[in-house]
Amino acid sequence: MAARPAIRVLRLALLALLARKHATVVRLRDEDRIDDSVLRQVQARIDLEEIRLSRREVIK
Numbered sequence: 001m002a003a004r005p006a007i008r009v010l011r012l013a014l015l016a017l018l019a020r021k022h023a024t025v026v027r028l029r030d031e032d033r034i035d036d037s038v039l040r041q042v043q044a045r046i047d048l049e050e051i052r053l054s055r056r057e058v059i060k
Contacts, residue, residue, distance in 0.1 A: 014053055015050060015053055015054070021042075021046055025039055026039065
């Protein structure tokens with residue numbers, strides 16, 4: 001059972017990393033380093049990963 005808390009900590013760390021990626025991509029768009037279409041593409045990938053990680057938490 002010791003693995004479950006470790007998995008939860010890892011999942012939370014990954015969600016925090018995704019939040020950081022989201023903030024970074026928004027900043028890059030705000031700085032005109034990427035355009036809105038790139039922002040939406042990257043956000044969609046981040047959103048899917050967040051859903052995947054969050055869904056596992058709800059299932060268990």
